[in-house]
Every structure is written in C-alpha cells, then in structure tokens.
Amino acid sequence: MHDLRPVGYVIGLLAAVLGATMAVPMAVDLAYDNGHWQAFLQSAIITIIIGAALAIACASGVGPRLTLQQSFLLATGVWVALPLFGALPFLFGATGARPVDAVFEAMSGLTTTGATVFVGLDDFPEGLLFWRSMLQWFGGVGIIVVAMVFLPELKVGGMQIFRSEGFDTGGKVLPRAAQIAAQIMAIYVALTLACGLAYASVGMTGFEAANHAMTTLATGGFSTSDASFGLFQGAPEYVSSVFMIIASLPFVRYIQLVAGSTRPLLRDPQVRGFGWTLAALVAVIWSYRVFVRGDGLEHAFREALFNVTSIITGTGYASVDYQLWGHFPIALFFFIGLIGGCAGSTCCSVKIFRYQLLIAAVEAQIRRIHSPNGVFTPHYNGQPVTEEVLSSVMAFLGLFVVTLGLVAVALGMTGLDFITSVSGAATAIANIGPGLGEIIGPAGNFAAINDVAKWILTVTMLLGRLELLVVLVLFLPRFWRI
Amino acid sequence: MHDLRPVGYVIGLLAAVLGATMAVPMAVDLAYDNGHWQAFLQSAIITIIIGAALAIACASGVGPRLTLQQSFLLATGVWVALPLFGALPFLFGATGARPVDAVFEAMSGLTTTGATVFVGLDDFPEGLLFWRSMLQWFGGVGIIVVAMVFLPELKVGGMQIFRSEGFDTGGKVLPRAAQIAAQIMAIYVALTLACGLAYASVGMTGFEAANHAMTTLATGGFSTSDASFGLFQGAPEYVSSVFMIIASLPFVRYIQLVAGSTRPLLRDPQVRGFGWTLAALVAVIWSYRVFVRGDGLEHAFREALFNVTSIITGTGYASVDYQLWGHFPIALFFFIGLIGGCAGSTCCSVKIFRYQLLIAAVEAQIRRIHSPNGVFTPHYNGQPVTEEVLSSVMAFLGLFVVTLGLVAVALGMTGLDFITSVSGAATAIANIGPGLGEIIGPAGNFAAINDVAKWILTVTMLLGRLELLVVLVLFLPRFWRI
Numbered sequence: 001m002h003d004l005r006p007v008g009y010v011i012g013l014l015a016a017v018l019g020a021t022m023a024v025p026m027a028v029d030l031a032y033d034n035g036h037w038q039a040f041l042q043s044a045i046i047t048i049i050i051g052a053a054l055a056i057a058c059a060s061g062v063g064p065r066l067t068l069q070q071s072f073l074l075a076t077g078v079w080v081a082l083p084l085f086g087a088l089p090f091l092f093g094a095t096g097a098r099p100v101d102a103v104f105e106a107m108s109g110l111t112t113t114g115a116t117v118f119v120g121l122d123d124f125p126e127g128l129l130f131w132r133s134m135l136q137w138f139g140g141v142g143i144i145v146v147a148m149v150f151l152p153e154l155k156v157g158g159m160q161i162f163r164s165e166g167f168d169t170g171g172k173v174l175p176r177a178a179q180i181a182a183q184i185m186a187i188y189v190a191l192t193l194a195c196g197l198a199y200a201s202v203g204m205t206g207f208e209a210a211n212h213a214m215t216t217l218a219t220g221g222f223s224t225s226d227a228s229f230g231l232f233q234g235a236p237e238y239v240s241s242v243f244m245i246i247a248s249l250p251f252v253r254y255i256q257l258v259a260g261s262t263r264p265l266l267r268d269p270q271v272r273g274f275g276w277t278l279a280a281l282v283a284v285i286w287s288y289r290v291f292v293r294g295d296g297l298e299h300a301f302r303e304a305l306f307n308v309t310s311i312i313t314g315t316g317y318a319s320v321d322y323q324l325w326g327h328f329p330i331a332l333f334f335f336i337g338l339i340g341g342c343a344g345s346t347c348c349s350v351k352i353f354r355y356q357l358l359i360a361a362v363e364a365q366i367r368r369i370h371s372p373n374g375v376f377t378p379h380y381n382g383q384p385v386t387e388e389v390l391s392s393v394m395a396f397l398g399l400f401v402v403t404l405g406l407v408a409v410a411l412g413m414t415g416l417d418f419i420t421s422v423s424g425a426a427t428a429i430a431n432i433g434p435g436l437g438e439i440i441g442p443a444g445n446f447a448a449i450n451d452v453a454k455w456i457l458t459v460t461m462l463l464g465r466l467e468l469l470v471v472l473v474l475f476l477p478r479f480w481r482i
Numbered sequence: 483m484h485d486l487r488p489v490g491y492v493i494g495l496l497a498a499v500l501g502a503t504m505a506v507p508m509a510v511d512l513a514y515d516n517g518h519w520q521a522f523l524q525s526a527i528i529t530i531i532i533g534a535a536l537a538i539a540c541a542s543g544v545g546p547r548l549t550l551q552q553s554f555l556l557a558t559g560v561w562v563a564l565p566l567f568g569a570l571p572f573l574f575g576a577t578g579a580r581p582v583d584a585v586f587e588a589m590s591g592l593t594t595t596g597a598t599v600f601v602g603l604d605d606f607p608e609g610l611l612f613w614r615s616m617l618q619w620f621g622g623v624g625i626i627v628v629a630m631v632f633l634p635e636l637k638v639g640g641m642q643i644f645r646s647e648g649f650d651t652g653g654k655v656l657p658r659a660a661q662i663a664a665q666i667m668a669i670y671v672a673l674t675l676a677c678g679l680a681y682a683s684v685g686m687t688g689f690e691a692a693n694h695a696m697t698t699l700a701t702g703g704f705s706t707s708d709a710s711f712g713l714f715q716g717a718p719e720y721v722s723s724v725f726m727i728i729a730s731l732p733f734v735r736y737i738q739l740v741a742g743s744t745r746p747l748l749r750d751p752q753v754r755g756f757g758w759t760l761a762a763l764v765a766v767i768w769s770y771r772v773f774v775r776g777d778g779l780e781h782a783f784r785e786a787l788f789n790v791t792s793i794i795t796g797t798g799y800a801s802v803d804y805q806l807w808g809h810f811p812i813a814l815f816f817f818i819g820l821i822g823g824c825a826g827s828t829c830c831s832v833k834i835f836r837y838q839l840l841i842a843a844v845e846a847q848i849r850r851i852h853s854p855n856g857v858f859t860p861h862y863n864g865q866p867v868t869e870e871v872l873s874s875v876m877a878f879l880g881l882f883v884v885t886l887g888l889v890a891v892a893l894g895m896t897g898l899d900f901i902t903s904v905s906g907a908a909t910a911i912a913n914i915g916p917g918l919g920e921i922i923g924p925a926g927n928f929a930a931i932n933d934v935a936k937w938i939l940t941v942t943m944l945l946g947r948l949e950l951l952v953v954l955v956l957f958l959p960r961f962w963r964i
C-alpha cells in the first residue's frame with residue numbers, strides 16, 4: 001500500500017495557503033466598496049479549514065523524500081485540488097456560476113489556459129477579476145517549479161535533458177532545489193512588478209496594469225474586459241509583447257543573468273530557436289498584412305507582433321479578431337499555437353526544444369540515409385541525445401497528437417462543429433486560450449458550449465499543463481506496483 | 483558528378499511501357515465506339531517516343547547496381563515523370579483539361595490518392611475512365627514494390643524494420659528481389675480479377691466491375707461516377723470492404739499464404755493491429771448510428787463498415803455523405819484518415835506499425851518512469867527496436883505533422899477556408915482522396931479550387947506517397963556530396 005499522507009500534507013498546505021491569499025481579492029473588493037467581499041471570506045474559510053485539516057491529518061506521514069508514485073500523484077493532485085478550491089469564489093460570488101463553469105474557469109486559470117466561460121467581465125466585481133488573474137499568476141510560477149524540479153527527475157516527455165540545468169548555475173557549487181525555487185519566485189515577482197509599471201506608464205489604470213501584469217507573466221491571457229486587449233491598442237501591445245517573450249524563456253537563465261552572466265541566456269538553443277521562429281512568423285504575417293491586405297506599416301507590424309507573440313507563447317490575448325485577416329492567418333494561427341515557448345518558462349504546448357530534437361532526429365536520419373554504414377546520433381546543444389530522451393519525446397508527441405484527436409472527436413460527439421471541436425481540443429491541450437471559429441474564436445468565448453464539452457475541456461487543460469504523461473500514468477495499474 | 487543515366491534509363495523504360503499500356507484504353511474506346519480513341523494514340527506515340535529516346539540515350543550508363551543517390555532520385559523521378567505522361571490523355575482527350583487539371587488528376591491516380599478535378603464522370607468516354615483506373619492500379623503495385631525493395635534499404639521512416647521481410651518467405655532460402663516482385667504482381671493481378679468477378683456478381687456491369695476492381699486493390703478510390711459508390715449501395719459495399727481490407731495488408735504475407743503458410747499472416751502484428759483498430763472504429767460508428775441516430779441495424783452496419791474501411795485504408799470511396807451523420811463522425815473521419823493500413827500494402831498515410839512503435843515507446847517510457855534505474859528498450863514483434871528505427875519513425879511523424887501544417891497554411895494563403903485547407907492538406911499527404919467540408923468533402927470534388935492550391939496539392943500527394951523523406955532529401959546539398 002502506498003502512503004498517501006505526504007501527498008495529502010502538501011496539497012492541504014497549498015490549499016490553506018491558497019485560501020489565505022483570498023484575502024487579497026477580498027481586500028480589493030473592500031477597497032472598491034462593491035459589496036462583494038463576503039464571497040471571498042466564505043471561500044477562504046472553507047478552503048483554509050479543509051486544507052489545514054488535510055495537512056494536519058497527514059502530517060504524521062511526512063518524510064524527507066517523496067517516492068516516485070507520490071511525486072506524480074502530488075503534481076496531479078495539486079492541479080486537481082486547487083482548481084476546486086479556486087472555483088469557490090465563482091460559485092459564491094457575483095457570477096453565481098454553476099459548478100461546471102466555476103471549475104472550468106478556475107482550471108483555466110491555474111493551468112494558465114485563459115479560456116473563459118464568463119461574459120460581461122467589464123462589469124464584474126474587481127475582486128473577482130483580480131482572483132482570476134491571481135489564479136493564473138500562481139499557476140505560472142507553479143509550473144516553472146514543477147518543470148524544473150519534478151519533470152526532469154520524472155523523465156517525462158524528454159525533459160530529462162534539462163536535469164542538470166536547474167542545479168547548474170554557471171559551474172558553481174550546486175544550490176539546493178528550494179534555493180532555486182526561491183530565486184525563481186523572486187525573479188517572477190520582480191518581472192511582474194516591472195510589467196505592471198510598464199503597463200501603467202502606457203495608459204492602463206493601476207487595476208488593469210496589475211491584472212494584466214499577472215496574466216502576462218503567467219502567459220495566461222485572462223483579461224479584465226470581454227474585449228481582451230482590444231481596449232489597449234497601441235503602446236500597451238508593444239509592452240505586452242516584450243513581457244510575453246520574457247515570460248516564455250527559461251527562467252533559470254534569469255538567475256544566471258542576475259548573477260552577471262549573459263552568455264547562458266544568449267547561447268541557449270531554446271532561446272535562439274524561439275527568437276528566430278517568432279521573428280520569422282511575425283515577418284510573414286506583417287508582410288501579408290502590408291503587401292496583400294495593404295495595411296499601414298506600423299499598424300500591421302504591431303498587430304502581427306502582438307497577436308503572433310500571444311499565440312506562440314500560448315498567452316492567448318487577442319487585440320483584434322485575426323480571423324478577419326483572411327483564411328491564411330486562421331490556418332497559420334492554428335498551427336503556431338502548437339509551437340509553444342521554452343521549457344522552464346510558464347509556456348505550455350509542444351515547446352521549442354521538442355521541435356529542435358525532432359530536427360536533430362531528421363538530420364541524423366538524413367546522414368544515415370547518405371552513409372548507410374555510419375552511426376549517427378542526434379545532437380542537442382552540442383551533446384548527443386540518448387535513445388531514452390528521443391523515445392520520451394516521441395512518446396510525448398505521439399500522445400499529444402492522439403489526445404488532440406480523441407478530444408476533438410469527443411467534442412464533436414457532444415455536438416460541436418468541426419472547427420470548434422478541433423481548435424477547442426488544441427487550445428485546451430496546449431493551454432492557449434482562444435480557439436477558432438465563431439463560437440470560441442478570439443472574438444468569442446466558451447460560455448455557449450455544452451456542459452459535457454466544458455468538462456472534457458477542463459480535463460484536457462489539466463492533461464496538457466502536466467505534459468500528459470504525469471496524469472496518464474496514474475491510471476496504469478502497473479504504475480502502482482512497487 | 484553523379485551519373486544520372488541509370489535513372490534516366492529506368493524512367494525512360496517505364497514511360498515507354500506506360501505509353502504501350504495506353505493501347506488498353508484505346509481499345510476500350512474503340513470497343514465502345516465513342517470516337518475518342520485518337521487521344522490515346524496521340525498520347526501513346528508521344529510517350530513511347532520520348533520514353534524510348536530517353537532509355538536509349540541513357541542505356542550506355544547502366545550498371546549492375548544503383549547508388550544510394552540514384553535510388554532516391556529514381557523513386558522520385560518515376561512519380562514525377564509518369565504523371566506527366568499519364569496526364570496527356572486528359573490534355574488531348576474529351577476533357578480538354580488544362581495542364582494543371584490534367585497533371586493533378588494523373589498524380590492523384592499514380593499516387594493512389596483518388597481526389598478528382600473532373601465533374602461529369604458518368605458521361606466520360608469509357609477509355610478515359612479506364613485510364614484513370616489503370617493509373618491507380620499501376621501506382622498501387624508500384625508502391626508495394628518500392629516499399630518492399632527500396633524503402634527498407636534506404637532506411638526511410640522506420641521501414642528498415644521490414645528489411646528482412648521481403649526476402650524471408652518462411653525460413654526458406656532467400657529468393658531474389660525480382661522474383662518477389664513478380665510474385666507480388668501475380669497476386670495483385672489475381673486479387674484484382676477476383677474482386678472484379680465479385681463486383682460483377684453483385685450487380686455491377688462488367689465495365690464498372692473492372693474499373694472498381696482496379697481502384698479497390700490500389701486503395702485508390704477513383705470511380706466511374708460522380709456519385710462514387712453512391713450508385714452501388716448494398717452488397718457491393720460488403721464486397722468492396724472485403725477487398726479494401728485485403729489490399730491493406732502486407733502483400734508479402736500472401737506469398738507465404740500461397741506457399742501454404744497461414745501463420746505469418748495471422749501472427750503479423752500489423753495485421754492484428756489493423757484488424758482490431760478497424761473493428762473498434764466500425765463498432766463505434768455503428769453504435770452511434772443505431773443508438774444515437776436511430777438507424778436500422780444492417781443499414782447502419784453496412785455504411786459504417788464501408789465508409790470507415792474506405793477512409794482508414796485511404797481508399798476514399800464514399801457511398802454516402804457521412805458529413806450528414808452529425809458533427810462527431812466528421813471529426814472522427816478526419817483523424818481515422820491519418821491511421822492508414824499496413825506497410826507493404828497499397829495504403830499510404832502514417833500506417834499501423836508506426837502507431838505500434840509509438841505505443842511501444844510510450845510503454846518503455848512508462849516502465850522507465852516506474853523504475854528510473856532500469857534500462858527499457860521498446861519492442862516490436864518481440865524484437866527490440868533500435869534507436870535508429872525510433873529516430874527514423876520520429877523523423878517521419880514530425881515531418882508528417884509539420885508538412886501537414888505548412889501545406890494547410892499554404893492552402894489557406896491561396897484563399898481556401900479552414901476546413902478545406904486542413905482537410906485538403908491531410909487528404910493529399912495521406913493520399914486518401916476526399917477532404918471535408920462542402921467543397922472537397924465526400925460529396926464534392928477538387929474542380930472548384932484555385933490553380934495554385936491544385937499545384938500545392940499535386941506536390942503534396944507526391945511527398946505523401948513517397949514517405950516524405952524520399953523526396954525531401956533530394957533538396958539537400960549534403961545529400962549530393964559523395
């Protein structure tokens with residue numbers, strides 16, 4: 001029998017902390033004097049009591065290390081339990097949301113997906129908007145820590161190539177994981193403050209700046225308006241683009257940067273690959289807008305930069321409905337959402353390094369074709385890639401595509417049309433936010449789809465955020481054998 | 483400098499043979515006395531003269547073996563040159579087709595895709611319909627030979643796991659490749675005859691039976707009517723399903739079967755995987771039709787069996803517009819087209835064995851997660867899978883998905899809508915035939931799309947049929963270095 005107490009202890013503790021943070025939106029509501037603060041008080045009491053009770057009940061079983069099974073269960077358990085507690089303010093609050101909508105929204109928040117089932121955000125109580133942003137902000141930093149501390153050890157999806165990264169800050173003695181996590185959180189906070197100040201300096205109100213700073217750094221994409229970034233055209237789009245890009249690079253590089261070393265950041269193959277890919281895509285859309293559609297240079301550049309950055313990083317803000325730019329951008333935006341940012345950032349989706357490993361595999365394959373008797377190993381960042389990593393990446397990509405297909409089919413089964421099913425599956429598994437088509441496209445939202453589809457998407461967001469395998473292994477009887 | 487003469491010699495020879503076979507549709511037109519036979523005479527003269535001239539000019543350079551570069555160039559060259567010659571009857575004949583349409587149709591034939599740009603097939607001269615069917619029939623047997631003799635040696639897309647297969651007929655002494663090829667052709671002819679007789683026995687005219695027998699064994703999907711299999715509902719759907727399945731299994735197993743050994747066929751993991759997948763999908767669609775849509779048991783079973791078999795094998799016949807069955811089957815049919823049949827058959831697409839290798843990789847990954855210090859190698863058919871095969875399969879899958887995405891985006895750029903772009907890219911790269919949506923769906927065809935899109939699709943069919951890498955390596959300077 002596996003001892004589940006260490007898992008319950010951490011989850012309980014995190015839930016209690018989440019409950020305590022509900023004081024922030026409560027304070028926001030009190031400050032705005034909108035009479036909505038009780039929803040957070042109620043939610044906080046329930047969350048803290050249950051969380052603390054769970055932690056206390058499990059405290060006796062806590063040891064110095066987690067087993068493998070406990071680690072997997074913990075990662076999944078956190079992203080199952082916290083959305084349930086995080087949903088309470090939506091249930092009790094002004095939205096009076098049904099459970100399916102409340103859980104969808106909280107899961108969309110904590111997985112940094114940013115798909116929303118709520119309409120009329122502009123008239124929401126400020127605390128509730130703030131809570132949505134906070135959920136994304138927590139989810140963003142949470143995933144960096146999981147990606148750096150857990151996934152490499154768990155050998156999931158090829159992340160083991162970063163195993164030494166988290167603990168290798170420029171040749172120095174190995175700091176402890178907790179120290180790294182603390183440094184990352186400090187950087188995350190600092191960048192969020194910088195982003196908020198920048199937003200405020202280009203015309204956002206303090207409240208808008210604070211919310212969007214949190215959801216930008218989390219590459220989350222929740223906004224304070226139904227119009228998303230449509231309200232903030234112009235300079236805020238540039239500011240946002242810069243910080244979305246910053247949020248998409250490996251955070252461990254910023255630790256090294258703070259320590260005075262720019263080289264690891266500039267030489268990181270993920271950073272370079274991401275930069276070139278982004279530049280190429282912006283150039284393509286920009287040229288298309290200017291030469292084919294006849295739009296103005298700056299206007300076309302700004303909208304290309306902002307919307308491409310938003311989708312490739314999986315943030316999911318929309319400043320315009322790019323579906324109106326013609327058929328070509330629609331298909332392109334569908335596929336660039338499947339690229340994603342760098343591992344070790346707040347980004348989701350397939351991620352740059354997996355495409356780079358794919359290219360390395362193709363290169364090795366071509367060399368092999370050319371010289372059938374030679375032995376060629378794919379290389380990444382100058383290092384040979386082991387068979388284990390390759391087969392992990394292959395397993396991830398295969399699962400990603402197959403899951404995408406199964407979810408799309410399941411959504412179709414609930415009655416959604418083709419473009420909504422396929423783009424809905426993609427946007428949920430890659431944690432992007434908006435889908436395509438009239439219903440869930442950048443100008444729409446997820447309010448109108450049926451409840452079964454909402455539950456399917458909720459589970460898919462969880463699967464995507466935890467790189468699929470972390471959740472799926474839990475359903476294998478073999479996994480639970482000692 | 484590479485000696486291109488051996489390549490030119492074989493292409494010239496094959497072109498001359500193709501020209502000679504134009505006597506068959508000419509004879510058909512003469513027999514039906516429709517006054518259309520001159521188109522084939524003209525085409526045959528041009529094709530034979532150019533082909534023979536090329537062969538004679540290159541004959542001096544022919545040696546006993548092809549180099550690697552020559553092998554790749556030959557495979558691609560055959561599927562580029564023969565469609566150009568095969569297009570002549572469409573140019574000169576009753577269709578008076580423009581070059582883009584003639585080449586599209588011939589490429590769709592020889593790659594066994596089965597997408598058509600022609601409308602009014604029911605009123606076509608019989609010889610022209612027969613020529614379309616013959617192109618597919620040649621393309622089908624051509625690809626089996628390429629897949630068995632060339633691809634394993636060229637180490638393309640993981641096909642090297644079948645390297646010994648073509649030459650291993652049940653433990654006996656190794657026969658020569660030419661002997662195997664001859665046996666396969668004999669089996670292909672025999673199965674085509676059997677299929678034609680079966681079709682005739684369930685109500686098709688002799689002409690219809692002959693045409694559909696050829697396009698069934700090739701899993702090609704060209705029909706003699708705009709309504710495709712809509713004219714042949716009932717018993718012909720069962721006959722067709724049986725022969726489409728036969729055409730999707732590895733043909734080398736039939737050689738062993740003829741030699742009296744049933745075991746290799748029944749124990750082949752590809753055959754078993756394909757059988758179970760097909761059965762499961764038919765059961766799903768059947769249940770959906772019966773329980774959700776309230777259709778009759780036999781009617782629902784027959785249409786589910788026929789249409790699922792048609793799409794999973796990549797044949798592409800349609801007996802009904804399954805887009806009218808609701809949203810769920812549409813999304814499902816999109817994804818089952820990406821499964822494909824067995825390697826070593828006339829099928830295209832990703833193919834069963836690559837999914838099986840993917841599953842093996844996921845299994846090894848899960849074992850590795852469970853026991854981080856163990857060493858786990860994926861297995862296929864009881865044998866460990868080498869890193870080389872895994873990385874080849876990964877390269878194939880990656881290229882497949884990325885090419886699909888790029889082609890879809892390019893099609894979108896020409897002005898096609900999302901569902902037409904994405905399903906058009908998929909149906910071309912997987913050589914299925916029909917796409918989805920109103921324009922190119924099972925009830926539509928490719929006549930109405932723009933010329934640029936037709937050229938893009940023509941190239942994509944070629945890429946897909948030759949497993950992508952066979953064509954793509956030719957564009958790498960490195961490949962041409964000795």
Ligand SMILES: [K+]
Binds near residue numbers: 112314316
């Ligand atoms: K997002």
Ligand SMILES: [K+]
Binds near residue numbers: 702703914
């Ligand atoms: K086909």
